[in-house]
Amino acid sequence: MTTRVPRTALIILAIVVVLGAAIFFAVYRLIRQAEPYVRGENCRITTPDGTIELDIEQSQVAATIAAVASRRKLPERALEIAYITAIQESKLSNIPYGDRDSVGIFQQRPSQGWGTVEQLMDPVYSTRKFFAALEKVDGYLDMPLHDAAQEVQRSADGGAYADHRATAIILAGAFGGRVPKSVHCWYPPAEKPVKTTLAKARTELTRALGAAAKKDSWLVATWYVTHAQKYGLHQIRYQGVKWAAESGYDGWQEDESGKDAPMAVA
Template identity: 85%
Template structure:
């Protein structure tokens, strides 16, 4: 014997299914919209050597150090030396104070001839000074990383630099551009319109990287992502993928239209 389901019941069930689906997608939409506010500001770095998180300022400093290294055509090992130094000295932050008269990401001292306070608080300038000193160290590429760092810094405890080797390897692979799609950042929408422009971002990148440097690289795309909040960049496209600020936590998504040099859209 076959029991027939009343037509009215079928209609009610269909309505419930539609309402359920609508509620599900509405909740998903609201969660996605709320995610930037809930998650705050951060960047995630992922390479085959590991995963770590930095705040946006730290990521900007890491990207700038990598750009200056590329401008000087330095190998990845030199970049690792710079990173273990900056992590130990300032935690990759551009701080206006330190031991005695030390300032900046490498805690360089004006009284020791590194430059003025204003100069040393410019990450591009201070990184150039660090690499210029490092390149004068005979055989620095063949030394343990912490020994090379100590030759430049002359710190009271040079052995402390060795504690940051694993982190430096991850940072160098990601920000140096060897590992694609390694860095993505997220942050809430700005309360006020950002006055800086994509053109200002390109000028600042050129100041760090150099006008003649190759602009078609993951190093450049990563620099743009870490500076997107500062310059009001909404999207970065490169190498068949795209990062969108509104959904920055989701990382890089496939987009075959993104070919050629990294594209930054304000």
């Protein structure tokens, strides 16, 4: 004997299914909209040597150090020395205080002839001063990283620099541009739209990198990604991939522009 389902019950069941689907998609949409705020803002750095995360300010500092090193045509090992120093001294942050009169990312002291407080709070200037001192150290490229750092800094505990060797190697490969697509950043949308100031971004990059700022490279692409929030940049396209601010957490994605297309920043 076949039991027939009442028409009213079918209608109710259909309504329940439709309402359930509507609620599901509404909740899904809210979750997707909330994701950027839940994730906050950060940058992820991934190379064959490992993965680490930095906040956006730290990543901007790391990108600037790499740009200054490239302008001086320094090898990657010099960049690693700079990174272990900046990590130990300031955690890659441009801080206006420190031991005695030390300031900035390398905790350099005005009283020791490094420059004025204002100058040393400029990451480009302070990095130039660090590398200028490093280059005067005889045989620094053949020394253990922490010994070379200590020759420049004259810290009370020079051995502490050695703790950051693994991190420095990852940073140098990524921000120095040797490893493509190795850095991506994400952050929630601004409460008020940020005006895109690409011209200012290019000026600041040129101040650190010099004429090479006009040449396409992964160092340049990475610098733009880390500074996208500051200058209101929306996307960077390079070598067949793109990073977009609205989906920054997803990293570099395939792009139809092609590998031979010039870098595009907007």
